[in-house]
Amino acid sequence: MPIIIEKKKLFTLVLTLDEKNRKILLGMKKRGFGLNKWNGFGGKLEPGETIVQAAYRELEEEAMIQAVDMDKIGINLFTFENDPVALEVHVFRSTEYKGTPTETEEMRPEWFSYDNIPFDTMWPDDRIWFPLFLKGQQFLGEFHFSEDQKRVLEQDLREVSHVPEEYDLTQRKLA
Numbered sequence: 001m002p003i004i005i006e007k008k009k010l011f012t013l014v015l016t017l018d019e020k021n022r023k024i025l026l027g028m029k030k031r032g033f034g035l036n037k038w039n040g041f042g043g044k045l046e047p048g049e050t051i052v053q054a055a056y057r058e059l060e061e062e063a064m065i066q067a068v069d070m071d072k073i074g075i076n077l078f079t080f081e082n083d084p085v086a087l088e089v090h091v092f093r094s095t096e097y098k099g100t101p102t103e104t105e106e107m108r109p110e111w112f113s114y115d116n117i118p119f120d121t122m123w124p125d126d127r128i129w130f131p132l133f134l135k136g137q138q139f140l141g142e143f144h145f146s147e148d149q150k151r152v153l154e155q156d157l158r159e160v161s162h163v164p165e166e167y168d169l170t171q172r173k174l175a
């Protein structure tokens with residue numbers, strides 16, 4: 001079946017690392033899309049906001065911390081069987097922050113060792129691209145999901161030396 005994209009929605013996803021202690025901050029999603037999964041912090045853009053602004057804002061709203069640094073490390077394009085709306089998720093890596101991670105209405109934050117990331121309770125694409133993310137390698141990913149959002153049916157992940165401003169849909173690998 002061809003993968004048809006009629007529309008895409010932009011999202012951010014920020015993952016905060018404690019590189020010295022090889023730990024990553026994840027949040028348990030308490031409501032909405034991705035409920036009961038561990039994930040980074042992020043969400044949709046607000047009107048008039050840039051992708052980077054949205055990344056800082058969502059981290060602050062959901063984990064109550066302020067990133068000091070933030071590097072865009074990759075973009076993942078998610079599609080779902082029988083759904084023409086693609087999610088374009090801009091992934092950021094942050095290694096320094098101010099404040100204390102605190103539980104909010106949306107997320108319960110917790111630190112995990114790099115060797116003990118709870119992939120079984122995360123989006124199934126995460127275990128595929130996290131290895132590149134953790135070592136700081138920039139990437140572009142495409143993941144096509146089953147209609148029930150439980151399984152990755154097709155995937156393409158590549159390393160890049162520059163992450164573009166937006167995903168060029170004409171260069172898609174899965175189509």
Ligand SMILES: CNc1ncnc2c1ncn2[C@@H]1O[C@H](COP(=O)(O)OP(=O)(O)OP(=O)(O)O)[C@@H](O)[C@H]1O
Pocket residue numbers: 011012013014032033034039040041042043044045078087089090123125126
């Ligand atoms: C399909 N595979 C996926 N794998 C990993 N991460 C995924 C994902 N699909 C979406 N994501 C992320 O999940 C968050 C949803 O955010 P979401 O709660 O919908 O956004 P936002 O906070 O704006 O919503 P509300 O304010 O509650 O409406 C957001 O970070 C987005 O990047």
